[in-house]
Amino acid sequence: MVSPPEPDSVLPAERGTPRPRPERGRVTAVPGPARQQPLPLGGGEPPAEDPSPSYSRQRRSQLWLCVRLPGIALEALGESAAATAEPVAVVEEEGGQAVVHLANRAAAAAGIGSGQTLSAALALAPGLLTCSRRPRRERILLESLADWAGRFSPLVSLEAPDALLLEVQGSLRLFRGLERLCRLVTEGLRQRGHRALVCVAPTPLAALWLSRDGGGRVEGATALPQHLNPLDLRVTGWPAAVLRGLAGIGVTTIGECRRLPREGFARRFGAARLQALDRAFGRLPDPRSHHSSPPRFREQIDLGEETRDEALLAAGCSRLLASLEDFLLRHQRAARRLRFRFFHLRGGATPLTLGFSDAGCDVEHWRSLLGIRLERLRLPAPAIAVELATGRLEHRGGDTAALPLMADQAARQDGGLPRLVESLRARLGEDAVRGLRCLAEHRPQQAWHEVDPLEGMTDGGAGPSPWNRVRELPAAAGGGEGDDLLLERPLWILTQPQRLAVHEGHPCHDGPLRFVEGPERIESGWWDGADTARDYYVAETDAGVRLWIYRERRPPAAWYLQGIFG
Amino acid sequence: MDEALEQLLGSYRLWRGSEGAVREGEAGRVAATGYSRLDACLPGGGWPLASLTEALSGACGIGELRLFMPALSALCRQREGWVVWIAPPHVPYAPALMQWGLEVSRVLLIHPAGDQEALWAMEQALSSGTCVAVLAWINRMDERTSRRLQLAAGRGESWAIAFRPAAARREASAAALRLMLRPGSNGTDVDLFKVRGARPALVSDYDGRDGSCPLPLMRPPGEGLTEVTGAVGVGERAGSG
Numbered sequence: 144m145v146s147p148p149e150p151d152s153v154l155p156a157e158r159g160t161p162r163p164r165p166e167r168g169r170v171t172a173v174p175g176p177a178r179q180q181p182l183p184l185g186g187g188e189p190p191a192e193d194p195s196p197s198y199s200r201q202r203r204s205q206l207w208l209c210v211r212l213p214g215i216a217l218e219a220l221g222e223s224a225a226a227t228a229e230p231v232a233v234v235e236e237e238g239g240q241a242v243v244h245l246a247n248r249a250a251a252a253a254g255i256g257s258g259q260t261l262s263a264a265l266a267l268a269p270g271l272l273t274c275s276r277r278p279r280r281e282r283i284l285l286e287s288l289a290d291w292a293g294r295f296s297p298l299v300s301l302e303a304p305d306a307l308l309l310e311v312q313g314s315l316r317l318f319r320g321l322e323r324l325c326r327l328v329t330e331g332l333r334q335r336g337h338r339a340l341v342c343v344a345p346t347p348l349a350a351l352w353l354s355r356d357g358g359g360r361v362e363g364a365t366a367l368p369q370h371l372n373p374l375d376l377r378v379t380g381w382p383a384a385v386l387r388g389l390a391g392i393g394v395t396t397i398g399e400c401r402r403l404p405r406e407g408f409a410r411r412f413g414a415a416r417l418q419a420l421d422r423a424f425g426r427l428p429d430p431r432s433h434h435s436s437p438p439r440f441r442e443q444i445d446l447g448e449e450t451r452d453e454a455l456l457a458a459g460c461s462r463l464l465a466s467l468e469d470f471l472l473r474h475q476r477a478a479r480r481l482r483f484r485f486f487h488l489r490g491g492a493t494p495l496t497l498g499f500s501d502a503g504c505d506v507e508h509w510r511s512l513l514g515i516r517l518e519r520l521r522l523p524a525p526a527i528a529v530e531l532a533t534g535r536l537e538h539r540g541g542d543t544a545a546l547p548l549m550a551d552q553a554a555r556q557d558g559g560l561p562r563l564v565e566s567l568r569a570r571l572g573e574d575a576v577r578g579l580r581c582l583a584e585h586r587p588q589q590a591w592h593e594v595d596p597l598e599g600m601t602d603g604g605a606g607p608s609p610w611n612r613v614r615e616l617p618a619a620a621g622g623g624e625g626d627d628l629l630l631e632r633p634l635w636i637l638t639q640p641q642r643l644a645v646h647e648g649h650p651c652h653d654g655p656l657r658f659v660e661g662p663e664r665i666e667s668g669w670w671d672g673a674d675t676a677r678d679y680y681v682a683e684t685d686a687g688v689r690l691w692i693y694r695e696r697r698p699p700a701a702w703y704l705q706g707i708f709g
Numbered sequence: 710m711d712e713a714l715e716q717l718l719g720s721y722r723l724w725r726g727s728e729g730a731v732r733e734g735e736a737g738r739v740a741a742t743g744y745s746r747l748d749a750c751l752p753g754g755g756w757p758l759a760s761l762t763e764a765l766s767g768a769c770g771i772g773e774l775r776l777f778m779p780a781l782s783a784l785c786r787q788r789e790g791w792v793v794w795i796a797p798p799h800v801p802y803a804p805a806l807m808q809w810g811l812e813v814s815r816v817l818l819i820h821p822a823g824d825q826e827a828l829w830a831m832e833q834a835l836s837s838g839t840c841v842a843v844l845a846w847i848n849r850m851d852e853r854t855s856r857r858l859q860l861a862a863g864r865g866e867s868w869a870i871a872f873r874p875a876a877a878r879r880e881a882s883a884a885a886l887r888l889m890l891r892p893g894s895n896g897t898d899v900d901l902f903k904v905r906g907a908r909p910a911l912v913s914d915y916d917g918r919d920g921s922c923p924l925p926l927m928r929p930p931g932e933g934l935t936e937v938t939g940a941v942g943v944g945e946r947a948g949s950g
Binding site for chain 2: 261325560562563564566567570571574575576578579580581587590591593596631632633634635636637638680686687688689690698705707
């Protein structure tokens with residue numbers, strides 16, 4: 144009955160395995176004519192074993208592969224917990240008592256098994272390391288494995304807490320037979336550090352129950368009763384009260400259970416139980432929902448020890464990034480924002496966010512940015528774990544490659560320009576890197592503004608005002624600077640005009656100023672509250688510094704320094 | 710005597726002015742300054758690109774930006790990339806940049822927290838290969854740093870300009886070109902006191918605002934001697950390689 148998969152085979156690389164094409168709109172099962180007559184009271188063969196017209200006849204038959212991970216409670220705790228040679232037990236609270244949920248190999252060798260109380264376990268192995276069960280992490284691990292299993296089947300269903308169900312009938316040809324498919328699944332999981340049991344049956348529940356009994360492979364619906372009947376009822380996972388009740392009337396196997404009258408059984412133990420039995424034997428359809436991974440990425444790793452060491456943190460983050468890269472490739476997504484969180488043992492977490500100008504999946508670039516940030520990161524306490532989460536993921540556009548003829552365009556598209564901004568921002572902060580834009584405005588104060596340098600990288604902002612015309616190069620102008628309309632503007636501007644001292648009616652800045660040009664009257668802005676009426680002059684100090692100064696036209700007609708001709 | 714001379718010439722500490730000169734046909738690595746009398750004093754006829762230029766001045770506003778603007782705007786038209794301003798003393802005025810022909814959208818202003826950060830940003834920008842030029846206002850910079858910047862500029866093929874206080878003149882530096890701006894009798898004088906591949910020179914009133922165009926001056930012997938030891942002296946080689 145049990146036919147373990149053969150481990151000796153050379154496997155192709157995982158990535159090379161083609162992903163089965165999902166069949167859209169496929170119905171897992173259609174309702175078949177469930178037979179309503181009661182089960183015989185005893186003795187006779189149950190009618191399910193007749194060659195009855197079940198739904199699988201009308202529809203293409205299904206084949207379900209159940210992957211059960213008996214060690215998931217330990218494996219979810221991290222590699223160190225799963226691989227250690229010390230006795231380790233995962234403990235959970237049950238009825239106010241700490242009970243061993245799962246023991247590792249070393250602990251099992253000491254005689255510790257599931258269901259033991261913690262005190263009994265500690266008596267057997269005083270050096271036992273205990274960890275409490277982490278259901279959320281188990282769920283996350285199971286989901287990530289479901290994502291991975293998507294390469295074998297278009298329909299992967301989660302069976303919490305420890306199993307995955309894959310419909311593989313359509314994948315058999317692609318993977319060249321059931322034997323090879325099972326081997327690929329077990330081997331793939333083994334490489335990822337998981338021990339897996341693989342079972343095959345025509346219905347999902349049958350596959351699941353068989354896997355709880357230790358394995359098995361049933362390929363035809365007619366062979367189901369023969370394999371399922373001898374199974375202990377505990378494989379069904381029904382509540383303990385139901386199992387106790389059944390045991391009380393001397394029913395301990397599935398076969399015995401099926402000999403009970405249907406109506407009485409449903410009344411006494413719940414219609415759901417009867418339904419489960421019918422589903423397991425293919426008398427009722429068992430539609431399963433496909434697990435589709437969330438459009439976000441969130442993964443956490445343990446660092447193994449508390450650390451502040453930059454290299455260790457970087458190594459941890461690097462592993463997360465590698466996993467993210469895999470995720471993005473598989474889903475053809477791109478990320479714009481990465482959030483790292485460094486968890487501290489005493490609670491709390493330090494966040495670190497990386498943002499990019501462009502959604503992408505260039506892990507090498509992210510790594511270098513992260514390196515810059517980690518250098519500057521000051522953790523308030525050593526970190527014990529790191530989590531990486533992405534914000535909303537965007538669809539990844541195809542890469543457009545330029546033709547060799549259009550070398551100019553290729554250079555423009557290489558994305559190098561935003562990168563510099565990103566890496567500078569990673570260390571100096573968002574606000575330390577700015578860009579400039581001109582505005583069509585006569586008032587000097589309002590004729591420019593600071594912007595995000597990456598904003599609208601293609602357009603040059605608003606048009607120039609008539610006075611801000613591009614001036615010719617001095618060399619090209621050939622000394623002919625006779626354009627009277629060209630009013631020279633200073634290269635430096637003071638964000639706040641600086642009031643100048645006045646000595647005998649003459650503005651001073653390191654001594655009295657000498658006027659070179661002017662006045663140029665700028666009067667504008669009565670409509671927006673920043674009304675300006677000024678006379679601008681170019682003035683020179685004794686040291687040869689040329690300044691752009693103005694005098695308010697309104698009283699008190701003070702002098703101000705506006706800019707410096709650098 | 711000859712032996713002693715040869716020994717001296719072979720010494721790694723000796724830097725010779727003719728070394729590292731821009732050879733004919735390598736004119737792509739210089740940019741015309743836009744001021745003909747300056748071009749005449751610079752090897753290759755322009756600012757040495759892909760290397761570090763140090764501009765020293767006592768005060769802000771005596772023409773230290775005007776000096777580089779024509780070359781910067783010409784470079785921007787030739788090549789794609791940022792013009793990075795690190796720790797400028799004031800805000801560059803966008804309409805004025807436009808008047809000089811510099812594309813404003815390519816200006817990147819960086820406000821670092823201190824000299825260390827500024828130097829880091831400068832090196833990062835230079836070696837990224839995406840900058841046409843990197844202008845940085847830096848007070849303290851030792852010789853090792855200047856060499857790093859010089860290398861980064863070569864790596865990223867961008868032009869590094871460090872604006873520094875006049876007191877920095879006495880410090881050793883690996884910059885390919887060091888110049889000092891000072892107010893002269895008429896206009897601003899540019900004192901090219903270290904020029905790799907050419908002799909030091911003084912250009913008075915470089916932009917000729919007053920119309921007078923004196924020819925580039927060679928240094929008077931007395932002054933020149935001290936300058937030459939400053940630029941060509943033994944021990945400078947490490948800074949100039």
